[in-house]
Amino acid sequence: MSAVGLEDGRRAENRWLIGGLVAVAIVFVGQLAGGLVRADEPSYLAKVETCLTERSTAFDAMVGDPVALSADRGALRTSVGGNGVTVALGGSESDARRIFGDYEAVGSPGARLEQRRKVVFLWDQPPTGEQRDFMVLCTLDAQE
Amino acid sequence: MRSVCGGTTLTARSSAVASVALLALLAFLALRNAFTYPSIGGYDAQEYITYARDVAERGALPPNGVGAYYTPPGFMAIAGLMGSLGRALDMRDPDHLGQLVAAVSVVATGVVVFLLARTLWPRRPVVWLASVGFYSFFPIVLKTGAMFHPEPLGMLVTAGAMLVLALMVRGEAYSWKLASCLGVLLGLGQLVRAWSLWMVAVAVVVLATVAILDRTVRRSALRAAAVALALAVIVPLPWYVHQATRYSNPVFDRPQESGFLLSRRPLAFYVDAGYPDIVFRPWQGHLNDRFIGVLYSETWGDYFGIWAWGPGRGDRTDAIDASLVRQSVLGLLPTALALAGLLSLLGLAVARPREDVARLIVVLPPLAALASVLYLGVAYPTSDGDTVKGTYALAAVPAFALCFGFAFDVLARRRFVGLALALLLGVSALAMLPFLVW
Numbered sequence: 098m099s100a101v102g103l104e105d106g107r108r109a110e111n112r113w114l115i116g117g118l119v120a121v122a123i124v125f126v127g128q129l130a131g132g133l134v135r136a137d138e139p140s141y142l143a144k145v146e147t148c149l150t151e152r153s154t155a156f157d158a159m160v161g162d163p164v165a166l167s168a169d170r171g172a173l174r175t176s177v178g179g180n181g182v183t184v185a186l187g188g189s190e191s192d193a194r195r196i197f198g199d200y201e202a203v204g205s206p207g208a209r210l211e212q213r214r215k216v217v218f219l220w221d222q223p224p225t226g227e228q229r230d231f232m233v234l235c236t237l238d239a240q241e
Numbered sequence: 242m243r244s245v246c247g248g249t250t251l252t253a254r255s256s257a258v259a260s261v262a263l264l265a266l267l268a269f270l271a272l273r274n275a276f277t278y279p280s281i282g283g284y285d286a287q288e289y290i291t292y293a294r295d296v297a298e299r300g301a302l303p304p305n306g307v308g309a310y311y312t313p314p315g316f317m318a319i320a321g322l323m324g325s326l327g328r329a330l331d332m333r334d335p336d337h338l339g340q341l342v343a344a345v346s347v348v349a350t351g352v353v354v355f356l357l358a359r360t361l362w363p364r365r366p367v368v369w370l371a372s373v374g375f376y377s378f379f380p381i382v383l384k385t386g387a388m389f390h391p392e393p394l395g396m397l398v399t400a401g402a403m404l405v406l407a408l409m410v411r412g413e414a415y416s417w418k419l420a421s422c423l424g425v426l427l428g429l430g431q432l433v434r435a436w437s438l439w440m441v442a443v444a445v446v447v448l449a450t451v452a453i454l455d456r457t458v459r460r461s462a463l464r465a466a467a468v469a470l471a472l473a474v475i476v477p478l479p480w481y482v483h484q485a486t487r488y489s490n491p492v493f494d495r496p497q498e499s500g501f502l503l504s505r506r507p508l509a510f511y512v513d514a515g516y517p518d519i520v521f522r523p524w525q526g527h528l529n530d531r532f533i534g535v536l537y538s539e540t541w542g543d544y545f546g547i548w549a550w551g552p553g554r555g556d557r558t559d560a561i562d563a564s565l566v567r568q569s570v571l572g573l574l575p576t577a578l579a580l581a582g583l584l585s586l587l588g589l590a591v592a593r594p595r596e597d598v599a600r601l602i603v604v605l606p607p608l609a610a611l612a613s614v615l616y617l618g619v620a621y622p623t624s625d626g627d628t629v630k631g632t633y634a635l636a637a638v639p640a641f642a643l644c645f646g647f648a649f650d651v652l653a654r655r656r657f658v659g660l661a662l663a664l665l666l667g668v669s670a671l672a673m674l675p676f677l678v679w
Contacts, residue, residue, distance in 0.1 A: 106596065107654075109589060109592075109593060110585065110589065110651050111651060111654075113584075113585035113586075113588040113589050113592075114581060114582070114585040114648055114651045114652065116584070116585065116588060117580070117581035117582065117583070117584035117585035117588070117648070118577070118581040118648075120581070120584055121577045121580045121581045121584070122577075125573075125577065128513075128514045128516045128519075129516055131513060131516065132515075132516030132517050133516075189559055190558060190559040191559070214556075214557075214558070214559075215559075237526075241522075241526075241557065241562065
């Protein structure tokens with residue numbers, strides 16, 4: 098190929114690659130914008146509340162428990178099969194570990210206290226398998 | 242021969258040396274992973290192991306409709322023999338030798354990627370190195386290469402066919418010898434993985450395009466296409482006959498939903514990548530019914546939990562989540578460059594067809610593989626995205642790597658862009674290394 102042909106080929110490659118990059122950028126920006134304008138996701142606490150509501154399980158806002166109230170993603174009180182439980186949603190595993198440690202430090206919760214990744218449960222009584230499974234299921238999103 | 246990259250010149254020799262170094266690293270990782278990754282850890286591994294053992298020890302294919310009965314026996318026969326060897330050697334897990342077949346295939350394909358780049362762009366050493374670099378650090382390659390899985394061997398055979406096709410087009414040599422070689426490889430590919438059927442179409446389209454555009458080689462190109470096509474049919478024929486006499490479809494006989502194909506999935510499945518989940522929550526449970534999101538997350542990270550988390554590793558933790566998010570972020574730039582390279586080569590192939598027909602050899606495989614994965618995901622919808630996997634498009638990775646190499650080379654003509662990209666991608670590759678080691 099002559100020098101002129103070579104230069105022409107290089108220019109064509111540059112042009113087409115810039116076109117390709119622009120097309121990809123448009124797709125990326127479109128996806129980004131689509132994600133941003135999509136309806137805001139409910140909070141993790143709201144997702145747990147929705148799950149409880151769908152399963153006809155009453156819950157209350159958290160009051161009077163400074164440890165639970167310090168959880169990054171919030172906390173609530175509910176009762177499963179007659180067994181009351183405080184559900185604290187940590188913002189991270191380390192936040193959940195801190196909550197877990199605080200509960201251990203202020204009492205002897207033993208089997209009443211559990212941690213599932215970012216979620217901490219403090220039961221009034223040691224939970225049955227069924228009660229535990231119920232709460233684990235309703236906090237799946239918040240665990241991650 | 243020199244290319245400019247980041248204001249420095251890259252000679253053919255230094256590009257080759259750096260490529261060999263990358264391939265050596267790839268070989269180390271692939272071989273190590275083959276012996277550390279659990280043999281039953283990969284996709285459908287138990288079915289494949291049973292299949293391979295039955296083929297090697299009893300000469301028996303899976304009973305009607307059982308296990309991976311729709312998978313051709315090429316890989317199973319080789320991996321099964323390796324497993325038998327492992328048992329003869331009294332290995333603790335003899336099936337690791339089956340994984341070794343996949344690992345060696347991955348490394349050999351890396352060599353073919355280098356040869357392909359050098360054949361297609363003989364005067365552009367930057368393309369060679371960038372293509373090999375992309376291939377070596379593309380997570381889906383090492384992930385699948387660690388598994389007891391036929392896909393890497395299928396990728397090697399398909400890449401071999403691409404190389405022969407490239408040699409034919411570049412050398413304008415449509416001899417019986419090369420055509421036969423191409424046909425046999427196309428046939429063998431179908432005996433390893435049914436996906437490689439698209440490579441037959443790619444070869445025919447490329448040779449037909451040569452015949453249309455170049456009168457001087459029209460006759461020999463058409464003859465080569467006919468020979469290759471005939472062999473691509475004859476070599477796997479016994480397998481297809483075996484399947485056709487037992488099942489309703491010799492390739493894949495699973496029943497499909499009724500209704501128009503494209504209406505089986507919502508519009509969002511096709512067009513919505515699922516941001517922000519695709520970056521910040523790239524794991525199963527999110528991105529349901531999002532083709533691009535699942536494909537990207539499985540390719541760059543571990544959407545299905547078979548590598549960084551799941552049965553072999555345990556439940557996800559914050560640290561694992563962070564590594565998956567990091568993978569998704571690190572994959573954005575190389576994916577964008579490879580896609581831009583693909584689009585630009587496609588544009589050039591269409592707008593300036595006579596200039597270089599060989600561009601089609603790079604452009605068509607990713608498009609064909611994407612179409613086949615999309616078809617599978619749409620024809621056989623599952624709620625968990627199980628039929629959408631980058632693994633199914635593995636055979637197109639060498640071509641995708643070449644698209645990346647081309648884009649990088651064109652951008653690297655500008656001094657600062659080349660330097661910045663090289664640094665950024667080099668750091669990205671290093672950051673990705675821990676994920677690639679099992």
